[in-house]
Amino acid sequence: MKATTLLLPLILALTMLPPNAGASEKSGKKLMVIASIPDFADMAREIGGAHVTVESMANGTEDVHAVAVRPSLAAKLARADVLIEMGLENEHAWLPALVEVCSNQKIRSGRQGDIIASEGVVPKDVPTNVGRSQGEQHPAGNPHVNLGPDMGRLMAQNIAKGLTANAPEYKADFEANLAKYLEKLDVKEKEWREAAAKLKGVKFVSHHPDMAYFADFLGLEEVGTVEPKPGIPPSSSHTAALIEEMKTQGVKVIVREPQYSEKLANEIASKTGAKVVKLTVMVGGVPEAKTWIDMIDYNIQAMLEAIKG
Amino acid sequence: MPLADARGSELERLRIIGEANVLQKLWEILNLDFPLRNSLYASLLIGAVVPLVGVHLVLGRRVIMAIALPQGATLGVALTLLAGAMCGVNLSDQAHETMFFGVALLGALLLMALCLLWEAIQHARFAIARDAESAGIYAIAAAGVMALAASRAVPELGMLNVLSGEILAVSDQNLIWLAAGMITVTVVLLWLRHALIALLFDPALMYTSHAPAKVLSFVNNLLVCTTIALGGMSAGPLCIFGFLILPSLVLLPFARSMAVLYAGASLVGLLCAFGGFYLSYLQEDWNVPVSAAQLLLLGCAVLISRLCATAYGLLRDNAQARAQTNGNNGGAAEQTA
Numbered sequence: 304m305k306a307t308t309l310l311l312p313l314i315l316a317l318t319m320l321p322p323n324a325g326a327s328e329k330s331g332k333k334l335m336v337i338a339s340i341p342d343f344a345d346m347a348r349e350i351g352g353a354h355v356t357v358e359s360m361a362n363g364t365e366d367v368h369a370v371a372v373r374p375s376l377a378a379k380l381a382r383a384d385v386l387i388e389m390g391l392e393n394e395h396a397w398l399p400a401l402v403e404v405c406s407n408q409k410i411r412s413g414r415q416g417d418i419i420a421s422e423g424v425v426p427k428d429v430p431t432n433v434g435r436s437q438g439e440q441h442p443a444g445n446p447h448v449n450l451g452p453d454m455g456r457l458m459a460q461n462i463a464k465g466l467t468a469n470a471p472e473y474k475a476d477f478e479a480n481l482a483k484y485l486e487k488l489d490v491k492e493k494e495w496r497e498a499a500a501k502l503k504g505v506k507f508v509s510h511h512p513d514m515a516y517f518a519d520f521l522g523l524e525e526v527g528t529v530e531p532k533p534g535i536p537p538s539s540s541h542t543a544a545l546i547e548e549m550k551t552q553g554v555k556v557i558v559r560e561p562q563y564s565e566k567l568a569n570e571i572a573s574k575t576g577a578k579v580v581k582l583t584v585m586v587g588g589v590p591e592a593k594t595w596i597d598m599i600d601y602n603i604q605a606m607l608e609a610i611k612g
Numbered sequence: 613m614p615l616a617d618a619r620g621s622e623l624e625r626l627r628i629i630g631e632a633n634v635l636q637k638l639w640e641i642l643n644l645d646f647p648l649r650n651s652l653y654a655s656l657l658i659g660a661v662v663p664l665v666g667v668h669l670v671l672g673r674r675v676i677m678a679i680a681l682p683q684g685a686t687l688g689v690a691l692t693l694l695a696g697a698m699c700g701v702n703l704s705d706q707a708h709e710t711m712f713f714g715v716a717l718l719g720a721l722l723l724m725a726l727c728l729l730w731e732a733i734q735h736a737r738f739a740i741a742r743d744a745e746s747a748g749i750y751a752i753a754a755a756g757v758m759a760l761a762a763s764r765a766v767p768e769l770g771m772l773n774v775l776s777g778e779i780l781a782v783s784d785q786n787l788i789w790l791a792a793g794m795i796t797v798t799v800v801l802l803w804l805r806h807a808l809i810a811l812l813f814d815p816a817l818m819y820t821s822h823a824p825a826k827v828l829s830f831v832n833n834l835l836v837c838t839t840i841a842l843g844g845m846s847a848g849p850l851c852i853f854g855f856l857i858l859p860s861l862v863l864l865p866f867a868r869s870m871a872v873l874y875a876g877a878s879l880v881g882l883l884c885a886f887g888g889f890y891l892s893y894l895q896e897d898w899n900v901p902v903s904a905a906q907l908l909l910l911g912c913a914v915l916i917s918r919l920c921a922t923a924y925g926l927l928r929d930n931a932q933a934r935a936q937t938n939g940n941n942g943g944a945a946e947q948t949a
Contacts, residue, residue, distance in 0.1 A: 364768050371762040531899060539648055539889065540896040542780050543640070546647040564773035567781040574647050 363587025390419035393446030418465030439534030451516025659885025663877035666856035676746035682849035688723030720841035777848020851903035865921035
């Protein structure tokens, strides 16, 4: 008998399986959680514990607004029970298309499986004038909530609520894990507030306007961005004007995110005498930022180092 | 004051402000304290020298190679970054600037040498059209760069910005290397111009006349590759392709000698490089990147050159036709007499 004849029933049986059959058999009754960014993957692991299997779509060094859409990401989403995303249109350029093609009804927008980590936040920088001429705007406000050291509590609570809604049988475990995580956050937040006192009023420039929540917590003053408008590459006139503005205002720190040019930041620094400091915008952006708490620790320490002189 | 008069005076005021702004911006970029002076000088160097090399590619009918080589050079730089990342070295940071420049230049030259070698071998063995081979090389190199940029092999996405060229981020050291490289290319090109032109127009004669044709061919390729590698690392592959081809196209309908073609192409490149930089700086609201503004100006120059050439051709044809008619009429009159 030919090999194809032998394999045919097996192939038919495999194709008739529901999409999640393989996953649930392998991992028992674990929830398959897909997070848009590694920050939420870390929090989901902390809160979900042994009841969840977590994967992140972006890695820490990518541009969170422009993750390359790959077939493997659609396959991951097709298997997911829960999708955790930032919201505020943070992932609008790549995630909706993937959710559309993966044909997984559980994680569609508005369904129970779609967790919005930033739900309930008071957004910053809500534009009053929305239009293409203003660059790649986020009409609902600045979406980089994950960089706010005081936002951890809200995001963790939203994730715990979403996980509980999808697996009510583990409610007690999720609540216990959340309580433990919040305790850890309380201790850390105290440390971060102490550090904030040293950074209050420090003027800085970043490449993209992604440091709003971070700056607000620490009392930093953002003088401008290397991009003339969000998502628009720097032009000669804007760069020259920014250099002049930095000199006038005595800005001594340029924040560079790992996904943006180091060369341009260095060049601006050489003209202004400022110091370039690399801050990560996601967990995994630098080797030190293995968890969300590590990431905030790293970013604050890097700022403290930068102002030491 | 009547409304029309008020509007007229307001428009006049805006016109005066606009003119002042235009002159002020020009003064700003010409000032020695201009913060982006390195970018301006790098643009001018590229604008003046790259078209000189481009003349050889256009006359040698190797235009497709002119787009394939910058892409090959970009792949070379990308592979250098990848190799650095695999060895745990972030080549794009300031501490490794010298090392990166040297290694990236070598990587770019090596990849371009491979492209040229591949094209020559395929052409010699299978008699495949050179353009087809060059186009194939371009497609493969572009795919390689895209794959590397989209993959997560390079640890920091920001490192890949160097692949598209960062003309706004030319450091003092970069400018010195670029100037040294471009001046060397110009001197060698002008020194060997007669031999290189002979090789361009009659390679068979060069080979049969015991001239060091292979050496000259190697030097020619080295000049082309060095110019592309140096320029591409500052301004990006697309910009270099434009400066290689467009200035020669502007001059071709009019140039009657190689000297005119060299000088004219270099001058057009220089003017468009400056004009593009100035336009990009002046029109802040449009947010046109420097390279795009320069290439658009070059495109306008090509268009104007073609219109002038067509008008000149029509006038010449008319004059010839008139002269012929006059000649015929004169002949007929003589016959009648």
